Amino acid sequence: MGFSVSASTAILFTSILLVLSNLYIAWENSYVQVKDAEEYWYDLRISRLSTRLNLTSYSYAIGSNHYNLTLTIENNGNTVNVGYWSGIYDGDYVTLSDVADDDVGFLSPLEYLLPGESVSLNITFIGLNSSQHALWIFIGNGCGLGIKWHYNGSDVLIDTTSWTCPSEVT
Amino acid sequence: MAAGGPASELIMFIVAIIVAGSVAGALAYVTNDIAGGIKIRGEGLADNLRSDFAIINDPENIPVSGTDPGPYNYTFYIKNVGKNSIPFSSDALQVFIDGKMISPSNLTFVDVNDLPTSSLDPYEVGKIVVTTNLSSGFHKLVVVLENGKVRSFVFRIP
Numbered sequence: 001m002g003f004s005v006s007a008s009t010a011i012l013f014t015s016i017l018l019v020l021s022n023l024y025i026a027w028e029n030s031y032v033q034v035k036d037a038e039e040y041w042y043d044l045r046i047s048r049l050s051t052r053l054n055l056t057s058y059s060y061a062i063g064s065n066h067y068n069l070t071l072t073i074e075n076n077g078n079t080v081n082v083g084y085w086s087g088i089y090d091g092d093y094v095t096l097s098d099v100a101d102d103d104v105g106f107l108s109p110l111e112y113l114l115p116g117e118s119v120s121l122n123i124t125f126i127g128l129n130s131s132q133h134a135l136w137i138f139i140g141n142g143c144g145l146g147i148k149w150h151y152n153g154s155d156v157l158i159d160t161t162s163w164t165c166p167s168e169v170t
Numbered sequence: 171m172a173a174g175g176p177a178s179e180l181i182m183f184i185v186a187i188i189v190a191g192s193v194a195g196a197l198a199y200v201t202n203d204i205a206g207g208i209k210i211r212g213e214g215l216a217d218n219l220r221s222d223f224a225i226i227n228d229p230e231n232i233p234v235s236g237t238d239p240g241p242y243n244y245t246f247y248i249k250n251v252g253k254n255s256i257p258f259s260s261d262a263l264q265v266f267i268d269g270k271m272i273s274p275s276n277l278t279f280v281d282v283n284d285l286p287t288s289s290l291d292p293y294e295v296g297k298i299v300v301t302t303n304l305s306s307g308f309h310k311l312v313v314v315l316e317n318g319k320v321r322s323f324v325f326r327i328p
Contacts, residue, residue, distance in 0.1 A: 030212025
């Protein structure tokens with residue numbers, strides 16, 4: 001009788017220890033995973049608050065039936081990776097790395113844009129008419145700078161610039 | 171009678187071991203179940219926190235193609251701005267325009283080179299082509315990921 005009690009107690013005690021260790025491992029793994037993801041989530045939100053691009057200047061060259069526009073964009077926030085940028089020019093997606101493929105691209109290749117630094121963006125072969133054009137530049141965290149301009153017959157004028165960031169909705 | 175004592179002891183021992191073993195087995199089963207649930211819930215929560223995307227269209231210039239009287243193909247650009255790849259197919263994403271769900275048969279998911287794709291890597295841009303008729307004026311697009319992540323976008327059709 002005594003040995004039966006001892007043996008069954010040992011089995012139960014061992015199983016309870018195994019149960020607790022199993023649960024702890026599962027909880028610990030999930031906790032670490034969620035905390036890591038939570039940290040990333042906070043970093044992403046902070047990066048959106050601390051990122052800002054501004055159009056500081058622009059220049060243009062007018063040809064016989066088109067004009068080329070060069071926009072100088074300054075980073076007034078944290079460092080951003082230029083390789084993650086995407087462009088939307090007059091509604092259509094464009095790559096920004098090469099001006100030759102879709103008439104929009106950087107003047108010189110660049111990997112990172114440090115705070116206070118500027119990057120020049122060329123837009124070429126814009127029809128010489130008074131239509132309004134728009135370029136949106138979206139950076140890696142989803143925030144974007146929008147620039148609208150038009151040609152008034154003699155000069156190219158910037159109409160508006162705007163800044164937007166994704167926000168949660170329910 | 172002399173053998174009764176050890177025999178009953180043996181029976182008691184076997185019964186005690188069987189009962190204890192059964193309880194231990196049941197505990198192990200339930201614990202594995204709970205541990206599996208914790209793992210799945212943790213992974214889901216972490217995935218939700220690491221997933222994010224943005225609708226990067228020009229709100230006043232949505233690319234549209236098609237011929238009168240429609241339906242037309244409206245193109246919306248989705249940029250993965252999260253840490254994880256996001257699924258990019260009609261099985262995983264729901265698209266609503268003005269509160270009405272767009273049928274999966276009216277959705278096409280392609281990359282920026284118009285090649286079919288089923289996922290978007292971090293920082294990659296994909297296109298959702300919605301086949302429908304939209305009137306002039308303002309509309310609201312809502313895209314929902316399979317993990318519940320939602321983004322909305324108000325745009326204007328001229």
